[in-house]
Amino acid sequence: MTDDVRSGAPSGTAEDESELVRELRVLGRSAVDVPTDLERRIMARVLEAGSPRRSFLGALLGRPWQLSLATAVGLVLVGLGFLVGRSTAPAPVVERSTVAAEAGGPRQVRFVLARTSPAERETRPQHVQIAGDFNDWGARPALLRDEDGDGIWTASVPLSPGTYRYMFVVDGEWVTDPAAEAYRDDGFGNRNAVLRVN
Amino acid sequence: MGPLEGRWWQPVKVAGPAAFAQSPPVRAEGRATVNDRVEESVAIELVLAGETAAFRRLVRAHQSGVYGLLSRLCGNSTDAEELTQEAFLKAFRALHRYDPTYRFSTWIYRIALNTFHDHAKSARRREVPTDSSVLAGWAATHCPESDVARAQRNALLSSAIAALPSKYREILVLKDVEGLSYEEIGQIIRLPLTTLKIRVVRARAMLRSQLEKGGGLE
Numbered sequence: 001m002t003d004d005v006r007s008g009a010p011s012g013t014a015e016d017e018s019e020l021v022r023e024l025r026v027l028g029r030s031a032v033d034v035p036t037d038l039e040r041r042i043m044a045r046v047l048e049a050g051s052p053r054r055s056f057l058g059a060l061l062g063r064p065w066q067l068s069l070a071t072a073v074g075l076v077l078v079g080l081g082f083l084v085g086r087s088t089a090p091a092p093v094v095e096r097s098t099v100a101a102e103a104g105g106p107r108q109v110r111f112v113l114a115r116t117s118p119a120e121r122e123t124r125p126q127h128v129q130i131a132g133d134f135n136d137w138g139a140r141p142a143l144l145r146d147e148d149g150d151g152i153w154t155a156s157v158p159l160s161p162g163t164y165r166y167m168f169v170v171d172g173e174w175v176t177d178p179a180a181e182a183y184r185d186d187g188f189g190n191r192n193a194v195l196r197v198n
Numbered sequence: 199m200g201p202l203e204g205r206w207w208q209p210v211k212v213a214g215p216a217a218f219a220q221s222p223p224v225r226a227e228g229r230a231t232v233n234d235r236v237e238e239s240v241a242i243e244l245v246l247a248g249e250t251a252a253f254r255r256l257v258r259a260h261q262s263g264v265y266g267l268l269s270r271l272c273g274n275s276t277d278a279e280e281l282t283q284e285a286f287l288k289a290f291r292a293l294h295r296y297d298p299t300y301r302f303s304t305w306i307y308r309i310a311l312n313t314f315h316d317h318a319k320s321a322r323r324r325e326v327p328t329d330s331s332v333l334a335g336w337a338a339t340h341c342p343e344s345d346v347a348r349a350q351r352n353a354l355l356s357s358a359i360a361a362l363p364s365k366y367r368e369i370l371v372l373k374d375v376e377g378l379s380y381e382e383i384g385q386i387i388r389l390p391l392t393t394l395k396i397r398v399v400r401a402r403a404m405l406r407s408q409l410e411k412g413g414g415l416e
Contacts (some may be wrong), residue, residue, distance in 0.1 A: 018402075020405065020406055021402070021410075023351070024355065024374035024375050025374065025377060026348075026352075027352050027355050027356070028374070028376055028377055029374035030352060032265060032269055034262050034266075034410075035275070038261055038265065038282060039199065039254065039257050039258060039261060040263065041283055042257050042286045046250065046253050046287060047250060049290060049291060050250070099316055116380055117241055118279050141276065160392075167392075180251070181252075181254055196355060
């Protein structure tokens with residue numbers, strides 16, 4: 001490893017100490033303005049892609065210790081459902097994406113709550129709201145909608161850059177966003193989801 | 199505290215000690231701490247366990263480096279933005295193949311470089327550098343110093359770099375602009391050390407020649 005070079009310390013050769021190399025280092029240290037919404041666009045494509053593209057078999061054979069309990073339970077349920085010949089179609093694979101902000105002004109943040117498991121779809125809620133710092137915890141209600149009935153509830157909320165805590169309220173029951181980017185204890189034994197808008 | 203605070207208590211498997219045995223990663227101006235690497239490893243495991251949103255942690259940590267590298271290779275922000283997105287998408291899809299004995303930054307740089315290669319090979323995307331006016335604008339807007347002379351000098355350097363053949367441009371950007379070590383460059387480009395060193399010397403000579411032709415060498 002040539003950390004002396006990486007750190008910019010003189011390496012002892014005339015070449016590395018040359019003015020040209022020094023200038024290139026200066027160029028390298030000059031900040032590159034990353035587009036403000038680059039992260040959002042990357043994540044939008046990632047969320048659209050779904051899960052990392054390892055095959056099912058590869059997941060089992062390649063790194064079996066990474067099969068999470070939730071995944072294992074899900075596989076068992078799917079298997080049972082198949083065996084008993086349930087008439088309901090498999091729930092669509094939906095990424096529980098949380099936000100997608102548009103560039104410019106207050107960011108239009110799209111909240112998504114996916115309730116697509118068979119159990120969740122059997123008990124379709126009447127009202128899904130979002131409550132958080134930004135609307136005085138529901139004082140100004142923000143309703144999520146699922147117009148096509150596929151179990152994907154969405155709402156767009158204009159938010160200025162900052163960090164916000166929020167929860168979903170499903171028929172009066174507080175539900176933590178399972179796909180939040182971070183969580184924080186609410187002091188009452190539950191966790192609030194945390195959203196950072198850049 | 200990182201954006202994933204509160205998740206560190208989850209009983210997820212993290213990469214083994216080998217993942218932390220190496221020296222801090224690549225960006226000279228933004229060296230990652232051990233905590234950063236732990237957060238990174240946890241984020242990777244969360245993603246592989248199905249928590250796709252945790253990939254955001256990796257994007258935040260590396261988008262600046264990847265975008266900066268691609269900006270300097272492409273010479274324009276439009277292509278750099280598109281290729282940065284593609285590089286991260288490829289990384290996400292191939293995350294199960296990531297070897298934690300290497301730094302993630304090295305791995306994503308390699309993906310970014312391969313993405314750039316594909317881009318350069320594609321039709322209508324010859325290795326003709328972006329014109330200097332674009333680069334001048336790029337440097338003027340991206341240079342942290344408000345000093346116009348410095349911005350102009352950076353634009354001149356960027357223009358000269360962009361005029362180099364691809365393989366010399368890459369090595370020069372990685373070695374002298376990004377400040378990577380030869381070991382790290384070897385992991386990205388996968389060439390013997392001697393070849394890398396010879397290529398760096400040639401790239402510098404070619405750059406010097408470019409600047410002299412343009413009257414830019416002081």
